[in-house]
Amino acid sequence: MSEFWQALAQGVLIGSTYGLLALGMGLVYGVSGIVNFAHGDFISLAMFMSLALFSAFALDPYVSALITIPVMALIGGLVYRYLLRPMAGHQFLMIVQLTLGLSLVIQNGILMVFGGQPARTPSIVESKLIILGDVVLRLPHLIAFVVAFAMAIGLYVMLRSTDFGRSIRAVHQNARAAALMGVDVGRVQVVTFAIGVGILAVAAALLLPGTPITPTQGLQYTVITLLVVVLGGMTNFVSIMLSGLVIGLSEAFGQIYVSDTLGRLVPYAIFVLIMLFRPQGLTWRTS
Amino acid sequence: MLEVEGLVAGYGGTPMLRDVSVRLAAGEIVGLLGANNAGKTTLINCLSGIVQPMAGRIVFDGQDVTRATARERVELGIIQVPEGRLVFPEMSIRENLLLGGFCDRARPHRPAQMEKVLELFPRLKERLTQAAGTLSGGEQQMLAIGRGLMAEARILMLDEPSLGLSPLFVQYIFEIIDKLHKDGLTMLLVEQNLNLTLRHAQRCYVLERGQIAVEGDADIVKNDPRTRQAYLGL
Numbered sequence: 001m002s003e004f005w006q007a008l009a010q011g012v013l014i015g016s017t018y019g020l021l022a023l024g025m026g027l028v029y030g031v032s033g034i035v036n037f038a039h040g041d042f043i044s045l046a047m048f049m050s051l052a053l054f055s056a057f058a059l060d061p062y063v064s065a066l067i068t069i070p071v072m073a074l075i076g077g078l079v080y081r082y083l084l085r086p087m088a089g090h091q092f093l094m095i096v097q098l099t100l101g102l103s104l105v106i107q108n109g110i111l112m113v114f115g116g117q118p119a120r121t122p123s124i125v126e127s128k129l130i131i132l133g134d135v136v137l138r139l140p141h142l143i144a145f146v147v148a149f150a151m152a153i154g155l156y157v158m159l160r161s162t163d164f165g166r167s168i169r170a171v172h173q174n175a176r177a178a179a180l181m182g183v184d185v186g187r188v189q190v191v192t193f194a195i196g197v198g199i200l201a202v203a204a205a206l207l208l209p210g211t212p213i214t215p216t217q218g219l220q221y222t223v224i225t226l227l228v229v230v231l232g233g234m235t236n237f238v239s240i241m242l243s244g245l246v247i248g249l250s251e252a253f254g255q256i257y258v259s260d261t262l263g264r265l266v267p268y269a270i271f272v273l274i275m276l277f278r279p280q281g282l283t284w285r286t287s
Numbered sequence: 288m289l290e291v292e293g294l295v296a297g298y299g300g301t302p303m304l305r306d307v308s309v310r311l312a313a314g315e316i317v318g319l320l321g322a323n324n325a326g327k328t329t330l331i332n333c334l335s336g337i338v339q340p341m342a343g344r345i346v347f348d349g350q351d352v353t354r355a356t357a358r359e360r361v362e363l364g365i366i367q368v369p370e371g372r373l374v375f376p377e378m379s380i381r382e383n384l385l386l387g388g389f390c391d392r393a394r395p396h397r398p399a400q401m402e403k404v405l406e407l408f409p410r411l412k413e414r415l416t417q418a419a420g421t422l423s424g425g426e427q428q429m430l431a432i433g434r435g436l437m438a439e440a441r442i443l444m445l446d447e448p449s450l451g452l453s454p455l456f457v458q459y460i461f462e463i464i465d466k467l468h469k470d471g472l473t474m475l476l477v478e479q480n481l482n483l484t485l486r487h488a489q490r491c492y493v494l495e496r497g498q499i500a501v502e503g504d505a506d507i508v509k510n511d512p513r514t515r516q517a518y519l520g521l
Contacts, residue, residue: 163389170375170386177373180335182361182390182438 002134007256008249009132013141015248016148017206019241021221022228023152024199030172030235032189034084034095038103040221042197046072046204047213048110051121060123062143065205069198076197080190103218110215123209144206151202152241159237168192172235227271233281243282246270288313288473289334289365289442294343296333297497302341303329305497311442311475316468318488318505319477322518325494327477328370331444334475335367336360347442361390364441370450370477372431376420380411383419383430387437396439404433407463425456432463443467444475449483461487481518485509493517 025039036042046068053064083102087095128139159165170178171188179185228247232240247267254266274282289311297303303326311317321327332338334345336357345353347363355363375383384404388397405412408429414422419430428448435443445464449457457480464474464487478484485491491508493501495517501508508514 163385163394166378166382166386167389169378173375173377174373176337177369177375178386179337179357180361180367180369180373181386181434182358183386184356184358 003256005133005135007252009135009137010141011249011252012245013137013145013248014252015245016145016152016241017203017244018224018228018248019244020148020151020199020206021203021225022232022240022244023155023237024196024203025225025229026232026235026237026240027155027168027199028193028196029229031168031192032080032084032088033092034099034193035226036196037096037099037222038106038218039099039200039225040223041103041106041218042072042076042200043204043207043221044110044213044215044218045075045106046201047121047208048114048119048215049201050205050208051114051119051213054121061121061205061208062123062125065201068204069201072201073194073198077190077194079197080193084193085186085189103222107215107218114215116215118212118214120210120212121208126209138210140206140209147202147206149241151199152237155199156237224267227267231271231274231281239282246274246282288348289475290344290346291330291334292344292346294330294333294340294345296329296338296340296343298329298338303497304333304340307343307494307497307499309492309499311473313473314468314471315490316464316474316476316488318484318491318508319475319494320479320481320484320491320508320514320518321494323479324496325517326497327494328446330494331367331446331475331477334360334365334444358390361438362392364392364439365444366435366438366440366442367444368431368435368446368448370446372424372427374419374422374427374430374434376418378419379416380419380422380430381415383434384411384437387434388439390438393437393439397437400437400439404436407436407466408433425452425459428452428456428460429463432460436467440472442473442475444477446477447479448476449478449480457483481514 025036029035049068050061050064053059053067083098084095087098123140125139130137130139130142159169167178167183167188170181170183171185175185224247228243229240231243231246250267250270254263258266291307291309294304294307295302307330319327319330329338333340336355340353344351347365352360352363375386384401385397388394388400393400410426411429411433419427422430448460452460461483467474476484476488485505485508488505490503491505492499493508493514500517501511501513
């Protein structure tokens with residue numbers, strides 16, 4: 001029974017970070033219709049930036065996030081403005097191709113600078129454990145859970161009740177009408193992309209303690225994020241967070257109850273099953 | 288107040304409008320008539336800055352706005368209520384109205400302006416938190432006009448406000464238009480409904496295949512045989 005609680009706790013904690021990763025992607029998709037296949041490589045980039053800041057100044061990843069978040073947001077804004085926006089109106093596949101190319105560029109850039117060895121960015125909280133009865137929780141996971149949900153709630157409130165948030169939703173629901181209200185659609189798209197990539201820097205800091213990193217890990221994060229976003233119906237915030245939990249839980253249960261290699265397939269199997277019976281994903285509203 | 292001179296515009300190099308000149312004086316309702324595809328929507332999209340003209344000039348209040356962005360025109364008070372309403376379906380009525388007053392000029396006065404709009408459309412007041420997508424066509428048209436008024440329009444351009452509405456709602460919408468006219472609002476009324484427009488507008492332009500075929504006071508346009516001709520596409 002203790003295994004069950006352990007898997008449950010671990011799944012929820014990891015799943016919340018997956019949810020956060022997916023919110024970044026869903027937000028961008030919502031306002032510009034772009035699925036960014038370099039998503040995971042942006043996470044890699046943020047992680048290696050933290051590694052560099054640790055090597056140079058011995059900064060803890062939680063501290064260096066204060067630097068990586070604005071830097072990543074700026075990179076995201078520039079990438080959107082000068083690479084992606086000129087492609088607007090072209091075929092969807094061309095934009096996919098472009099982001100895939102970007103993924104390779106980032107991957108190989110990291111490889112050139114940091115080499116191919118797996119690396120770690122240590123944190124002071126890394127080995128701290130919290131023991132609740134039979135369940136052992138790693139402190140970084142708990143921090144990740146709290147921060148991820150706080151960010152998700154913050155984003156939700158921002159979208160609901162600020163003028164900027166309403167302008168993002170307006171662009172998502174009808175870009176032409178938004179322009180007629182005086183919303184600068186291009187600016188909203190750039191800023192949203194920057195926020196989306198900035199969120200990845202947050203997620204990177206949350207994932208780093210205790211996780212080995214390699215330059216080629218990006219695609220793995222992209223795939224897991226896509227899984228969550230599609231399961232969450234692409235743009236619905238609440239169901240994206242929920243899907244993060246579903247994927248996180250199936251991963252944790254798979255690892256504990258099924259043999260190691262097969263266990264990794266569990267999230268994908270669950271994904272396929274849900275999609276077979278609910279093609280619209282976990283959203284309760286189709287729009 | 289608004290002067291359009293020799294406007295040429297279109298999509299993908301093919302002009303939909305050829306040498307169109309239109310004037311609006313302050314406080315006037317001007318009707319823009321024409322069959323489908325005559326270029327009416329292209330013209331108001333040029334005025335909104337969504338379509339860039341290939342030639343010609345747009346002057347608003349003595350200021351050349353031909354190259355101004357869509358956002359800048361909203362700041363000036365040139366407001367379009369688009370064809371098909373285009374309300375934000377997943378947002379509440381209240382949020383739609385707030386977005387109407389999004390521009391810097393209107394934002395500080397939103398609470399007062401919203402009160403005025405809700406007074407004009409009591410029906411919207413009853414369901415402020417309802418999602419706009421669940422409203423009937425007529426209610427959505429009220430919301431679209433209300434949203435335009437939230438921007439403190441100086442010129443309100445209504446694109447086919449009667450399209451797809453029941454006769455009762457059409458009558459109601461035109462009563463609202465008359466009311467706004469009495470309050471001194473300048474309006475450009477784009478319509479396919481010939482008789483209704485001729486009754487409510489002081490002056491009219493009739494577009495035919497991208498050119499002005501007839502223009503003048505509503506009575507004159509009404510009796511001009513070319514008006515019916517332009518309509519039937521003969």
